[in-house]
Amino acid sequence: MPTKTSENVIDVLSFLFSIHGIPMVLLADNNPFKSFKCINFAKEHNFEIVSCSPHYHQSNGLAEKAVSIVKQFLRKCTKDHKLTLPNCLLQYRVTPISGSDASPAQLLMSRQLTTTLPVLTSRLTPSVVLNVVTKLTPKSLNDKKFYDRTASAKEPQFSPSDYVFIKNQITCKWEPGIIVDSCEEPRSYLVKTNFSNNVIRRNSTFLKPRNVNAPITTPVYLLPDRTSNNDQIPNNEQPVNQNVIPLQQVSEDLDRWREQIRQRLAQNQNPQEPDVQRTRTRVIRQPQRLNL
Numbered sequence: 001m002p003t004k005t006s007e008n009v010i011d012v013l014s015f016l017f018s019i020h021g022i023p024m025v026l027l028a029d030n031n032p033f034k035s036f037k038c039i040n041f042a043k044e045h046n047f048e049i050v051s052c053s054p055h056y057h058q059s060n061g062l063a064e065k066a067v068s069i070v071k072q073f074l075r076k077c078t079k080d081h082k083l084t085l086p087n088c089l090l091q092y093r094v095t096p097i098s099g100s101d102a103s104p105a106q107l108l109m110s111r112q113l114t115t116t117l118p119v120l121t122s123r124l125t126p127s128v129v130l131n132v133v134t135k136l137t138p139k140s141l142n143d144k145k146f147y148d149r150t151a152s153a154k155e156p157q158f159s160p161s162d163y164v165f166i167k168n169q170i171t172c173k174w175e176p177g178i179i180v181d182s183c184e185e186p187r188s189y190l191v192k193t194n195f196s197n198n199v200i201r202r203n204s205t206f207l208k209p210r211n212v213n214a215p216i217t218t219p220v221y222l223l224p225d226r227t228s229n230n231d232q233i234p235n236n237e238q239p240v241n242q243n244v245i246p247l248q249q250v251s252e253d254l255d256r257w258r259e260q261i262r263q264r265l266a267q268n269q270n271p272q273e274p275d276v277q278r279t280r281t282r283v284i285r286q287p288q289r290l291n292l
Contacts, residue, residue: 006037013041023047027063030054053188053203055169090115099139102129156204158182158189160254163210166191166202176210180257192257199261 001008009032017023022045030051032038042049052059073088093105094113105113111126112119158164158179165174177193187204 004032006032006035009033010037010041017045025050027052027060029060029063050185053185053205054201056203056205059203097136100132100135102132107132155187156207156209158204158207158209164191165208165210166193167206168193169206174208177207180254180261190261198264199257 001012013026024047026033026042026047026049028049028051033049034051038049057064069092070085073085073092076088077083077085090113094103094115096103097107103112105111106129109126110128112123114124160179160181162179164177164179166177167173168175175193177191180190180192180199182189183201188201189204189207190199191202191207192199
């Protein structure tokens with residue numbers, strides 16, 4: 001694709017669906033699959049788009065690994081002019097998967113592909129590969145054993161109005177924030193922070209519990225006042241002569257933020273908005289030429 005716009009992505013998905021059929025769930029990143037056009041395309045074709053957490057590419061590991069493999073092919077093709085990308089992809093698709101005797105082509109099409117290497121005609125007979133999950137399970141358990149050596153024993157769980165530290169992806173520093181709401185996706189939360197005027201979504205990997213000395217009634221003295229224009233959360237850990245905000249006002253502030261999120265989502269999903277072509281970071285504008 002020349003650009004990663006919603007129109008180009010929809011065209012490619014339509015072509016793939018015509019070959020392999022429409023899936024039930026599509027796992028993708030947020031841009032541009034969370035746009036109005038992509039969401040409307042998913043509703044028309046009756047499938048669900050599940051997006052990974054922003055800046056947490058590990059949750060979309062299969063796609064990231066596929067991109068890494070193709071990049072390796074491109075590097076090899078630049079070093080050796082006799083190699084081409086289609087030939088590299090063909091050799092990859094006929095190579096058996098580690099831990100199994102079947103290749104990706106056999107798993108997808110139940111038959112082996114023909115290459116320049118000699119092969120018995122009997123091996124080209126179509127046949128369904130059985131017990132694939134059973135053969136790959138020991139390898140998955142072995143990978144899990146090595147991953148669990150460095151993984152945390154327990155994932156943190158957060159609730160609305162919890163104090164947290166959130167990692168700033170620009171400065172790589174931990175800054176104070178507050179949980180607004182939890183997302184439908186696992187381990188994802190909506191957080192209000194100082195370094196962003198909006199409510200952002202982050203994975204629990206980028207969140208840490210924040211211990212604040214507060215009474216049992218859980219007054220939130222760090223929340224901004226509803227009558228003030230300052231929406232920043234003060235970066236102070238110990239309350240010194242702070243006015244305690246009642247729990248009722250805390251709930252109203254959280255409801256107000258949730259309502260702002262709903263309004264922004266409704267504006268983004270408004271089909272009457274002008275169709276503006278965009279790249280990943282900016283709007284595409286036509287050049288202004290002199291009409292001589």
